[in-house]
Amino acid sequence: MQNPKPVAVTAPVIIAVVLLITAAVAFFATLLIFSPSNPTEEATSQLADDYAEVTDRLLAIGDASRAEPLLEKYACIACHRLGGERVAPPWENVPNIAADRRPPLTAAEYVYESIIHPGAYLVEGYPPSMPQDYAGRMSEQEIADVLVYLLNSEP
Ligand code: HEC
Structure with a gap:
């Protein structure tokens, strides 16, 4: 354990990235599902x-x-x-x-x-x-x- 600092920094970063990806996936999924033009056409x-x-x-x-x-x-x-x-x-x-x-x-x-x-x-x-x-x-x-x-x- 010479360098515990990167570990402490990395965990929140990973969580943030995971949250961001989840939000992005949810956003585009919603766009696809509720896109007004596709189902209507x-x-x-x-x-x-x-x-x-x-x-x-x-x-x-x-x-x-x-x-x-x-x-x-x-x-x-x-x-x-x-x-x-x-x-x-x-x-x-x-x-x-x-x-x-x-x-x-x-x-x-x-x-x-x-x-x-x-x-x-x-x-x-x-x-x-x-x-x-x-x-x-x-x-x-x-x-x-x-x-x-x-x-x-x-x-
Ligand atoms: C109570 C009034 C009324 C009666 C009765 C009626 N219509 Fe209409 N009609 C409308 C109205 C108002 C519109 C325009 C609104 C719409 O698009 O529904 C329309 C739209 C139309 C259109 C589309 C016209 C266009 O320019 O795109 C057609 C074709 C049509 N009617 C045919 C008929 C036929 C055939 C009958 C009888 C079997 C009939 N209508 C009876 C009120 C009526």
Whole structure:
């Protein structure tokens, strides 16, 4: 024991270093786990895959010429009335903007989601007032007809 001093100094240093490493690991683990972008992006592209299976089928069976009575039956035009007061976004631009609203959703996937799950994405400046129960009330054929109408026509 000629030199006990380094031992006395080393122990606190080791403890400090261990604490620092633990804190750093905990910090980066938290960053990884709670990173807002990763899980959201993954969830959205998973959604896109799920929707794609349905929208491919809907696009094949949809008939825009049958849509107008449905827009009345389900009161869509009560809120989305052309030229009316702005309780809901106008549809004229849907064919142009739908593909860019919520990447990676395609235009068809976005419009489909807007109908069956309106809360998933809110158009800026509008309240979450769209009915949430269309998925249960509309048949697949009806959703298909409205989807094709909104994507292709100038309502
Ligand atoms: C009670 C009012 C109301 C009714 C009824 C309603 N919507 Fe909406 N809709 C909204 C509002 C408000 C928004 C914007 C907020 C949001 O994104 O949910 C919206 C958004 C949308 C969008 C997205 C538009 C965009 O620019 O991105 C589509 C598509 C849509 N609605 C289709 C429909 C269809 C189809 C129906 C009928 C089956 C319907 N809506 C019925 C209020 C309504």
